Amino acid sequence: MSNQYDVLIIGGGIAGASLGARLAGKLKLGLIEAEEQCGYHASGRSAAFWMASYGGDLIRPLSLASHADLTAGWPSGERSWLRPRGAIHLSGPDTDYRDVLAALQSADRNYRIVDREELERLVPGIAPRFTSAYTEPSCTDIDVGGFLAACLGAIRRGGGQVLTGTALTGAERRGGEWVVTTSAGELRAARLVNAAGAWADRVAERCGVAPLGLEPKRRTVVQLRLGRTGLRDLPLIDYSSWTDGFYFKGEGDNRIWLSPTDQTPDEPRDVAAEEEDVAIAIDRFQRTVDWPIEAVERRWAGLRTFYQHFLLAIGEDPTAPGFNWSAGQGGWGFQTAPAMSALGAAAILGEPPPAQFDGLDVQRYRPRRWEELRAGQPSA
Ligand SMILES: Cc1cc2nc3c(=O)[nH]c(=O)nc-3n(C[C@H](O)[C@H](O)[C@H](O)COP(=O)(O)OP(=O)(O)OC[C@H]3O[C@@H](n4cnc5c(N)ncnc54)[C@H](O)[C@@H]3O)c2cc1C
Structure with missing residues (x-):
């Protein structure tokens, strides 16, 4: 060699x-x-996941330009890497989406405001503190x-x-x-x-x-088994609060992946989920929907590295x-x-x-x- x-x-x-x-x-x-x-x-x-609204003005053009190759399964073309999911961005006590939504809608009219009544239909059991939301139908999973x-x-x-x-x-x-x-x-x-x-x-x-x-920053994800079914196609539910944020998405019929969207400065190393971050994730989830948690099946953390x-x-x-x-x-x-x-x-x-x-x-x-x-x- x-x-x-x-x-x-x-x-x-x-x-x-x-x-x-x-x-x-x-x-x-x-x-x-x-x-x-x-x-x-x-x-x-x-x-x-792939989400056009994610990451701000420098990132968005890269995400949008990448969509065609991800759809076509580049570089092998064996199948698409994307699977439709959609996202629902919640509005609650400490986040207001109006500015960000106006900017997004100027480029793509598919973003749509959802009032409390519709939100209850889309996410049954959602806590009253979430007053409305906007949808992002183009959000997908990535294989x-x-x-x-x-x-x-x-x-x-x-x-x-x-x-x-x-x-x-x-x-x-x-x-x-x-x-x-x-x-x-x-x-x-x-x-x-x-x-x-x-x-x-x-x-x-x-x-x-x-x-x-x-700057490497640690982010945690937990996989929960819930006493609720029909979650496979649950949209990504996202709450972009600096102090109380989270997202979760369906993973199989009665499971979700949940993150407390932590961004804790860390060192380059093989990071693992900290007990405290898992507890924060579960607390935020329980204050969001009334879906019973049966088990914490997996937990992990990774480093998101920023310039x-x-x-x-x-x-x-x-x-x-x-x-x-x-x-x-x-x-x-x-x-x-x-x-x-x-x-x-x-x-x-x-x-x-x-x-x-x-x-x-x-x-x-x-x-x-x-x-x-x-x-x-x-x-x-
Ligand atoms: C919890 C979490 C959720 C995320 N969710 C999403 C998402 O939904 N969508 C999305 O697009 N992105 C997401 N990301 C971000 C995405 O995972 C990262 O941006 C991406 O994986 C970074 O890839 P990378 O190749 O730069 O880094 P890495 O995958 O870390 O690869 C770097 C590699 O370099 C190797 N290396 C280091 N030092 C040396 C050396 N001296 N010699 C040889 N090899 C070395 C390491 O072993 C490592 O394998 C998420 C990240 C995390 C942690």
Whole structure:
């Protein structure tokens, strides 16, 4: 096995795998993943939905541009990764959706206000504190496992190598290439792509590149079995409060996935659900609907990693030739992956992204944008 690559991607989550799927077959590609299996960290712990309203002004164009590829089951085309679900955004004592809804409706008239009477029909047993809601019919589930596996399959079919159990421990730029030390020996590459999720700043430092200031934040999900059936197609019920927020969606006939939408600053590590966050989730759920909880069947947590909360870093680092980033995907790494990977691959190949991504301005997502904004430099 040769240890020489044109591009070596660090990280086998959806960011690294989807970028690899775009590049495979076009150049000599390697992907290294520290764990024994790809998708073990954030990409194996998501709540698995696509929602256009999620993530704000920089994220929305990426989510919308990604929809066609997710629908078509890119990169394998074996089936669609999306399954219709719909969402209901609740309005209650400490959140008012009117401003956000007005902005959303200007782009898509399908968002619709629901009064208390209709809300009671849509979510029987809903607590009186929720006075109304708006619906987002285009929200879908994403088959995240199928999507990740298809990306890894595309890398292999294109002649790329996926090396699991291989952690980057250091790298040095010598004579126009990177000499990379890993837990499984030395590798060389003309270009590195840092797609190491919560570890991306650490990987940068090990390569002698300044960190971006990424912030990993822990989020918890619990799977509850309820004394209620018919939940398979329950819309995503979302309450976007800073102090009392949650979402839940049906998972099978009598189960839900529930998150207290926690965002607790944490370290890059194998995080687990904390007892307190599970208790908060259950308390918020019980103050929302009168559906009896029979069992807490599963609980987990993952790290959503942010670049100043609203930015993303894609493309070559202006301070480090041959060092690219695909980082800061926060809570929307799956729903933006087709677009993120298209922009990332275009930057590497020096060619325009596929036509459906034409409207995206890659300059808005460039690494070091935060430093530029902070320094007051003109910025796209
Ligand atoms: C609870 C929760 C709910 C979410 N819900 C959604 C949702 O509904 N929709 C959505 O779109 N997104 C959602 N997300 C966000 C989404 O899961 C992430 O944005 C996405 O998985 C990030 O992918 P990644 O590849 O950047 O990171 P990761 O999946 O963490 O992959 C990074 C990989 O890099 C590897 N690595 C680290 N250091 C090294 C090294 N030195 N050498 C080699 N490999 C290394 C790690 O082992 C890891 O596997 C959610 C996240 C969480 C936690």
